[in-house]
Amino acid sequence: MMKKDKLVSNQDPSTEEKIKNAARKVFYQKGFAATRTRDIAQEAGINLALLNYYFRSKQKLFDIIMLETIQGFFQSMRAVFNDPQTSLEKKIEILVDRYIDLLVHEPEIPLFIMSEIRTDPQGLVEKMDIKNILLNSYLVKQYEEAAGTGKVASQNLLHFLMNLIGLMVFPFIASPLIKIIGAMDDEKFNVLMEERKKLIPVWIGAMFKKT
Known part of the structure; x- marks a missing residue:
């Protein structure tokens, strides 16, 4: 698993918004229950570790959106x-x-x-x-x-x-x-x-x- 300092160094200002936009699209297509965090990461074009760094759970990401x-x-x-x-x-x-x-x-x-x-x-x-x-x-x-x-x-x-x-x-x-x-x-x-x-x-x- 990537360390936090390595994740921070790879961040860019638009990553969080990119993840939320991807999550919104996947939640709309599949619904909350059928959506996996892996699906969101794939849609956003990032790895799962980076998604989990920004949003610790699918529920938290869903609630924010x-x-x-x-x-x-x-x-x-x-x-x-x-x-x-x-x-x-x-x-x-x-x-x-x-x-x-x-x-x-x-x-x-x-x-x-x-x-x-x-x-x-x-x-x-x-x-x-x-x-x-x-x-x-x-x-x-x-x-x-x-x-x-x-x-x-x-x-x-x-x-x-x-x-x-x-x-x-x-x-x-x-x-x-x-x-x-x-x-x-x-x-x-x-x-x-x-x-x-x-x-x-x-x-x-x-x-x-x-x-």
């Missing part, structure tokens, strides 16, 4: 949430569209989030900064204003968030069962998810009253 992916997504949505020119309904449409796209390309995310919620929910919220990004957003202000005028049926923001998150995430968590019941492969399942992009805003809209 998933967390960075989710952080990147919510950071990218910050501008949407805080756009005063976009209606609440339009914000919902954009969020649903982009989040379903993310889950189609990163289907392991829901299970990662569930695992983190069980083990360290406070740490997950702090790392992802979701509470700050969401609760201090213009989107929440719009919802509270809509609730105050009677446009929204529920005064409780949490009901809105639980409904929205559940409609987006649950199908991906239950995808193995849904595929069996619907006799569908991955491609057909993804088509079904594309349909939900249009349907979820309609269903969420049912929470809104006409003034």
Whole structure:
């Protein structure tokens, strides 16, 4: 096994990112369970010892990639949430569209989030900064204003968030069962998810009253 000082001398600034990009590709192709660290090393074009030096386990590498992916997504949505020119309904449409796209390309995310919620929910919220990004957003202000005028049926923001998150995430968590019941492969399942992009805003809209 190579010594640490020899590994350090062979490092270059892009190695860590190269490993993460390779891991992301292999995890997407094979899923977490079927992926071996050797597969990732081969995809990255490095030896296994170097991969183990940067990331001591497959689980640690997977957790880092998933967390960075989710952080990147919510950071990218910050501008949407805080756009005063976009209606609440339009914000919902954009969020649903982009989040379903993310889950189609990163289907392991829901299970990662569930695992983190069980083990360290406070740490997950702090790392992802979701509470700050969401609760201090213009989107929440719009919802509270809509609730105050009677446009929204529920005064409780949490009901809105639980409904929205559940409609987006649950199908991906239950995808193995849904595929069996619907006799569908991955491609057909993804088509079904594309349909939900249009349907979820309609269903969420049912929470809104006409003034």
